[in-house]
Amino acid sequence: MKEKFKIWLSSPHIGNNELQYVNEAFATNWIAPLGPHVNAFEKGLQEQTQTKHAAALSSGTSAIHLALILLGVKSGDTVFCQSITFSASANPILYQGATPVFIDSEKDTWNMDPELLKIALQKASLNENLPKAIIPVHLYGMPAKMSEIIAIANEYGVPVIEDAAEALGANINGKPCGSFGTFGVLSFNGNKIITTSGGGALLSDDAEVIEKARFLSTQARDSAPHYQHSHIGYNYRMSNVLAGIGKGQLEVLNDRVAARRNNFERYRQYFSKHNNNGFEIQFQEEPEGYFSNRWLTCIVIDPAKNKGLTREVIRLTMDVENIETRPLWKPMHQQPIFSSSKSYLNGVSDNLFDNGLCLPSGSNLTEEEFSRIFECLDTIFSKY
Ligand SMILES: *Cc1c(COP(=O)(O)O)cnc(C)c1O
Secondary structure: OOOOOOEOOOOOOOOOOHHHHHHHHHHOOOOOOOOHHHHHHHHHHHHHHOOOEEEEEOOHHHHHHHHHHHOOOOOOOEEEEEOOOOHHHOHHHHHOOOEEEEEOEOOOOOOEOHHHHHHHHHHHHHOOOOOOEEEOEOHHHOOOOHHHHHHHHHHOOOOEEEEOOOOOOOEEOOEEOOOOOOEEEEEOOOOOOOOOOOOEEEEEOOHHHHHHHHHHHEOOOOOOOOOOOOOOOOEOEOOHHHHHHHHHHHHOHHHHHHHHHHHHHHHHHHHHHHHOOOOOOEEOOOOOOEEOOOOOOEEEOOHHHOOOOOHHHHHHHHHHOOEOOEEOOOOHHHOHHHOOOEEEOOOHHHHHHHHEEEOOOOOOOOHHHHHHHHHHHHHHHHOO
């Protein structure tokens, strides 16, 4: 029997113009970490996120790292970070020799719990050890409760680095993700909603700090005819070739968001059939006024409410059919590398990690692929 094609969780989906822009970069010999595509891509990102300034970088991780540097985070400082996220949200805290403190999530959006954040800030304030920054994340494209988080952060005068790596195209009451924090961070890694194959961006309304980000990301060369350095520099700038891909991808972002939201609706409809039949599959629901880009559709299956059916049964059965699914992010407070870190917990992210599953969510999923996914799920549910 011919082996079935792999159905990916989230694969790149190229539009019509990316190759033309890459060809332009070659034809004009702008094969460097600067050039017209970089400038145009940055302008497009500013428009999309309604921010005043953007620096296109080599990754989302480098954008978080530069944000921490620009906020003066150094050894001995603490930084508060959402616990359930990809490790790249937290690793740059360690690059700076600072100490992360992890904050659990609330049940509505699965993101940083403003109540826990408040408790953590109160305690830090009493100990005269306020964090230098707070990093909330918009998990799977669902906006965190930003107005609550920003209000509490402002009360204590702590800047917010908004990790919008998964949330380009999402918004709260029309205000785009990436525009809430002192800094916004985007990622264009291969699995994100749009991609440059690898890349990221740092957003801010402050011209000076973004100028400084550009300076630091291109090796911090002082203005002199020779190579002169009075700061530690980084090689974090985006290539003009990759910015050409990004320019083309931005043109199709709205289509990609629509397709991913459509995936979510299809899954929701599909599972409602089982939910009408004694199951209780849960989704990441949009609070009033919230608009998720639905980067990944995720479900939560509590075996106690689902006739004993577990996330792992679904994951392993789909794996046999060559359908890629994945447990939700493993919270940072459970990671070996952060085992000695302090955290403020309420059980929400532990439950999400135990029972949550990300389903194939690419904007390029075909009808045939959806049929295979639903057929496989039908077989699983029919046994319970
Ligand atoms: C992908 C991702 C990052 C890192 O972005 P890269 O471009 O891969 O470095 C950071 N935070 C979150 C939440 C992400 O999903």
